[in-house]
Amino acid sequence: MTLLxxxxxxxxxxxxxxxxxxxxxxxxxxxxxxxxxxxxxxDPASHIYVRNKRKACQKxxxxxxxxxxxxxxxxxxLLDLIAYLNSEEKVDGILVQLPLPEHxxxxxxxxxxxxxxxxxxxxxxxxxxxxxxxxxxxxxxxxLGIDLLLKHYRIDPKGKDVVIVxxxxxxxxxxALLMLWRDATVSVCHIHTKDITVYxxxxxxxxxxxxxxxxxxxxxxKEGAVVIDVGISKLGDKVVGDVDFDSVKHKVSAITxxxxxxxxxxxxxxxxxxxQAYEQNMGLKDVGL
Ligand SMILES: Nc1nc2c(c(=O)[nH]1)N[C@@H](CN(C=O)c1ccc(C(=O)N[C@@H](CCC(=O)O)C(=O)O)cc1)CN2
Ligand SMILES: [Mg+2]
Numbered sequence: 001m002t003l004l005x006x007x008x009x010x011x012x013x014x015x016x017x018x019x020x021x022x023x024x025x026x027x028x029x030x031x032x033x034x035x036x037x038x039x040x041x042x043d044p045a046s047h048i049y050v051r052n053k054r055k056a057c058q059k060x061x062x063x064x065x066x067x068x069x070x071x072x073x074x075x076x077x078l079l080d081l082i083a084y085l086n087s088e089e090k091v092d093g094i095l096v097q098l099p100l101p102e103h104x105x106x107x108x109x110x111x112x113x114x115x116x117x118x119x120x121x122x123x124x125x126x127x128x129x130x131x132x133x134x135x136x137x138x139x140x141x142x143x144l145g146i147d148l149l150l151k152h153y154r155i156d157p158k159g160k161d162v163v164i165v166x167x168x169x170x171x172x173x174x175x176a177l178l179m180l181w182r183d184a185t186v187s188v189c190h191i192h193t194k195d196i197t198v199y200x201x202x203x204x205x206x207x208x209x210x211x212x213x214x215x216x217x218x219x220x221x222k223e224g225a226v227v228i229d230v231g232i233s234k235l236g237d238k239v240v241g242d243v244d245f246d247s248v249k250h251k252v253s254a255i256t257x258x259x260x261x262x263x264x265x266x267x268x269x270x271x272x273x274x275x276q277a278y279e280q281n282m283g284l285k286d287v288g289l
Pocket of ligand 2: 007229258259260261262263264
């Protein structure tokens with residue numbers, strides 16, 4: 001029997017808990033948590049993700065402020081906005097949707113967000129905490145969502161061979177650090193890997209985050225492996241992942257669907273990070289809340 005790792009239902013349950021926590025705090029007279037969402041340009045997928053994030057915020061009682069800047073925004077203009085949001089006491093979290101237009105320096109933008117408001121966990125201070133295994137930083141949303149999904153289904157990466165396909169900044173690299181934190185033996189494959197099948201075939205837990213539709217086929221996988229599919233691509237009208245679900249599903253012990261697996265967990269992790277930013281900003285733990 002193959003276990004379907006249902007990120008949609010788990011997300012709904014966690015969001016319910018977040019909503020209860022927000023209600024409990026605001027009913028004591030505290031203001032609501034606030035997330036500033038920044039979108040530059042008109043990438044259609046980014047528009048959808050931002051809309052979904054804002055809807056999710058609204059449902060759990062997090063206020064979201066939306067800053068939609070034109071495609072031709074310059075790096076200094078964007079940095080000015082971020083400096084303002086950093087200084088605003090009532091803004092707990094700042095999220096700059098990626099990818100940014102080519103002419104904007106992603107590096108400068110990431111460095112400019114205050115580490116205490118960096119709910120995406122992209123600032124080097126937060127990435128550094130991931131390297132050093134220091135609690136209390138922000139963990140990037142997709143890696144955190146995957147970690148929560150594995151925990152929920154009692155899949156412990158400790159001592160396992162975890163193979164990550166894709167070494168991107170948003171998922172692959174921070175996920176490798178998080179899986180090391182969880183005591184897994186981690187391999188990361190990328191565009192220059194000679195033969196990814198050598199690695200995928202030995203994975204106890206295989207996580208693919210490439211955006212190449214149906215890259216991972218059944219004959220590339222070890223019998224009984226756990227497969228986590230981070231990819232989201234369009235094939236015609238269908239949303240598909242990196243994993244060729246039909247050829248893989250009978251061979252594995254557990255697998256995430258696309259949609260409804262990692263995607264919703266990414267947004268749930270953002271809500272959790274925003275709640276964490278709010279609680280730290282308001283000093284709620286100091287007053288016993
Ligand atoms: N600042 C950030 N930018 C980006 C991030 C991020 O974490 N922070 N991640 C990705 C995109 N992303 C969130 O921003 C994201 C992608 C997909 C989903 C999702 O729920 N997917 C659905 C399917 C969606 C569909 O039908 O098209 C699913 O898997 O069920 C959520 C978030 C890049 N940018
Ligand atoms: Mg999914």
